[in-house]
Amino acid sequence: MVRLQQALDESLRRLGIARQARRARAVDVWAEVVGTAPARASMATACKDGVLFVAVKTSVWANELSLLKADIIKKLNRRLGRGTIVDIRFQARGFAKAGETDRSPGRSGRDGARQVRNLTAAEKEEICELAAVIADPDVQLAFARALAAAKREQRARSPMEPA
Numbered sequence: 001m002v003r004l005q006q007a008l009d010e011s012l013r014r015l016g017i018a019r020q021a022r023r024a025r026a027v028d029v030w031a032e033v034v035g036t037a038p039a040r041a042s043m044a045t046a047c048k049d050g051v052l053f054v055a056v057k058t059s060v061w062a063n064e065l066s067l068l069k070a071d072i073i074k075k076l077n078r079r080l081g082r083g084t085i086v087d088i089r090f091q092a093r094g095f096a097k098a099g100e101t102d103r104s105p106g107r108s109g110r111d112g113a114r115q116v117r118n119l120t121a122a123e124k125e126e127i128c129e130l131a132a133v134i135a136d137p138d139v140q141l142a143f144a145r146a147l148a149a150a151k152r153e154q155r156a157r158s159p160m161e162p163a
Helices: 004-015 018-034 036-041 059-067 069-080 121-131 137-157
Strands: 042-048 051-056 087-092
Touching: 004 018, 018 036, 018 042, 018 051, 018 069, 018 137, 036 042, 036 059, 051 059, 059 069, 059 087, 069 087, 121 137
Parallel strands: 051 087
Antiparallel strands: 042 051
């Protein structure tokens, strides 16, 4: 009897998308590979041609993680398969995770004229539920990102309600 994982791996190989699927998984396993503290300060956003892009809260965290880059790449490749990730690019963005407020300048402003751009936990859950029905992981990820961007754009265009 063939194990499900073996059947999936063989199917991906026959379709010629095994490497792309492993690279897409790198975004999902980032937090598990780097650990709790770095996971709170960073978020893998995309993987293109073996380069994993990671948004980081501050430049200090970007520097810290860049010093650990070689070890992180080894851990990712041990988990996902040899040669899956060839580089990591850290981008200090000052993002806020779910449940946090974004206090970066220009995002909310002193006068409250602009709304926080990050999605709420409910919005993220809604997006996950909608994307879950899509079988192809790459299409699912693209759909989720597009929907998130649309929600953020919609929020940016609508006036913020008074507190």
